[in-house]
Amino acid sequence: MTRRQAIEAGTAAAAVMAASGALAQGPAPVAKGQPLPEGVTLPASPPRAPRPDTVGIAIIGLGDYALKQIMPRIAQSGRTHIAALVSGNPDKLRQVGEAYGIPPAARYSYATFAEIAANPSVEAVYIILPTGLHAEWAERAFAAGKHVLCEKPMALSPAECTRMIAASERANRKLMIAYRCHFEPFNRAAMDLTASGTLGDLRLIRTEHSYRLGPTTPASNWRVNRALTGGGPLEDYGIYGLQAALYLTGEMPERLSASAFRPADDPRFAEVFAHVAVQAHFPSGAVAQIVTSYDSAGINMVEARGTKAALMMQPATGYGGNTLVVDEGRTSRTLEPGDPEVQFAAMLDHFAAAIRDAAPIITPGEMGLRDMRLIEAIYAAAQSRRMVALNPDGTMRG
Numbered sequence: 001m002t003r004r005q006a007i008e009a010g011t012a013a014a015a016v017m018a019a020s021g022a023l024a025q026g027p028a029p030v031a032k033g034q035p036l037p038e039g040v041t042l043p044a045s046p047p048r049a050p051r052p053d054t055v056g057i058a059i060i061g062l063g064d065y066a067l068k069q070i071m072p073r074i075a076q077s078g079r080t081h082i083a084a085l086v087s088g089n090p091d092k093l094r095q096v097g098e099a100y101g102i103p104p105a106a107r108y109s110y111a112t113f114a115e116i117a118a119n120p121s122v123e124a125v126y127i128i129l130p131t132g133l134h135a136e137w138a139e140r141a142f143a144a145g146k147h148v149l150c151e152k153p154m155a156l157s158p159a160e161c162t163r164m165i166a167a168s169e170r171a172n173r174k175l176m177i178a179y180r181c182h183f184e185p186f187n188r189a190a191m192d193l194t195a196s197g198t199l200g201d202l203r204l205i206r207t208e209h210s211y212r213l214g215p216t217t218p219a220s221n222w223r224v225n226r227a228l229t230g231g232g233p234l235e236d237y238g239i240y241g242l243q244a245a246l247y248l249t250g251e252m253p254e255r256l257s258a259s260a261f262r263p264a265d266d267p268r269f270a271e272v273f274a275h276v277a278v279q280a281h282f283p284s285g286a287v288a289q290i291v292t293s294y295d296s297a298g299i300n301m302v303e304a305r306g307t308k309a310a311l312m313m314q315p316a317t318g319y320g321g322n323t324l325v326v327d328e329g330r331t332s333r334t335l336e337p338g339d340p341e342v343q344f345a346a347m348l349d350h351f352a353a354a355i356r357d358a359a360p361i362i363t364p365g366e367m368g369l370r371d372m373r374l375i376e377a378i379y380a381a382a383q384s385r386r387m388v389a390l391n392p393d394g395t396m397r398g
């Protein structure tokens with residue numbers, strides 16, 4: 001098979017996948033405990049007792065991101081603490097519970113989760129489960145009377161996002177999406193640079209979020225299992241580039257085109273796309289090129305080019321180590337606007353301020369819904385190989 005034929009075969013397979021509902025749900029996924037991820041370091045001694053006035057949060061899903069990134073940093077938040085844990089793996093639940101000083105009565109399984117309604121020390125839950133489980137567990141948390149912080153992407157479809165927002169409204173509880181870059185100093189500085197006109201009129205945004213997945217299958221890895229992940233790298237990693245295009249332009253695209261590729265005979269991509277490339281056109285005339293891949297050498301990059309200057313970030317949206325250079329033609333400046341590390345605590349404190357002070361949420365469920373509408377439009381454009389026109393709320397026109 002020639003390269004050209006392989007590409008055609010992949011594109012055709014991708015189109016079939018999209019037509020069969022790349023964003024639709026397969027059989028409803030089920031929450032199931034998993035082993036302790038490799039490389040986790042648990043605290044040698046439980047953190048200090050929390051201040052009583054801080055918001056008690058139950059962590060749902062003790063996976064890689066929860067155990068390596070979020071839980072170790074919650075102590076940096078001045079307004080939240082871990083009040084409970086929810087896991088489907090009893091041994092891991094006990095081990096993590098002991099390490100973080102969470103009493104057995106505040107450790108729940110997926111089967112006993114509803115009992116959390118009777119625990120007044122838990123005011124909110126933080127959903128850190130595979131994406132296909134976000135909607136169901138948000139609804140369960142709202143039914144238990146808790147506020148919800150939900151990992152990105154919000155869910156698998158606009159319909160699921162709408163259900164989550166409705167459940168939040170019915171329960172009169174907050175819903176926030178954990179888009180941490182809105183709280184990260186380098187990304188905030190980039191937003192300020194574009195909003196203040198420092199770059200002039202924005203013309204081009206380029207983003208790339210890619211890495212190469214090792215050998216894996218849909219049965220062993222939820223990130224390549226369509227019912228748990230959606231279409232693949234776009235929802236998981238490319239969403240950072242999509243978000244950046246929106247927060248740097250401050251606009252919604254009015255039309256977009258896209259392509260999605262899935263190589264034939266690769267078990268990693270039996271159910272998801274390997275690469276997605278998007279070109280989005282904004283009312284101001286700015287164009288964003290958003291590329292994401294699960295099968296190319298790693299990159300995490302955002303660039304915005306205006307009529308006066310350009311900004312470059314690489315890495316752009318990491319947990320740490322982000323960089324920001326402003327290129328003004330003859331001169332370039334390297335900015336150090338702060339420590340990216342603060343993004344986690346700042347996000348949690350923002351959630352607490354919404355709960356305690358009724359402060360408006362800057363990354364609400366409506367933002368997650370907006371992004372999921374755009375992702376749906378991207379797959380529709382890739383499938384039809386046509387430009388898709390958009391309404392200002394991200395829904396497809398016509």
Ligand SMILES: NC(=O)c1ccc[n+]([C@@H]2O[C@H](COP(=O)([O-])OP(=O)(O)OC[C@H]3O[C@@H](n4cnc5c(N)ncnc54)[C@H](OP(=O)(O)O)[C@@H]3O)[C@@H](O)[C@H]2O)c1
Pocket residue numbers: 029030031032033034035037061062063064065066086087088089092127128129130131133151152153178180222236
């Ligand atoms: N914002 C960010 O920078 C960032 C980074 C990475 C991940 N995330 C998001 O965080 C969420 C979790 O990602 P992760 O990397 O932590 O995943 P992960 O390491 O695979 O952990 C997911 C956890 O969810 C629970 N789970 C319940 N049902 C499951 C099922 N059917 N299959 C697999 N796991 C199941 C398990 O916890 P128990 O064993 O305790 O039940 C599992 O350990 C996703 O929404 C992802 O997009 C965000």
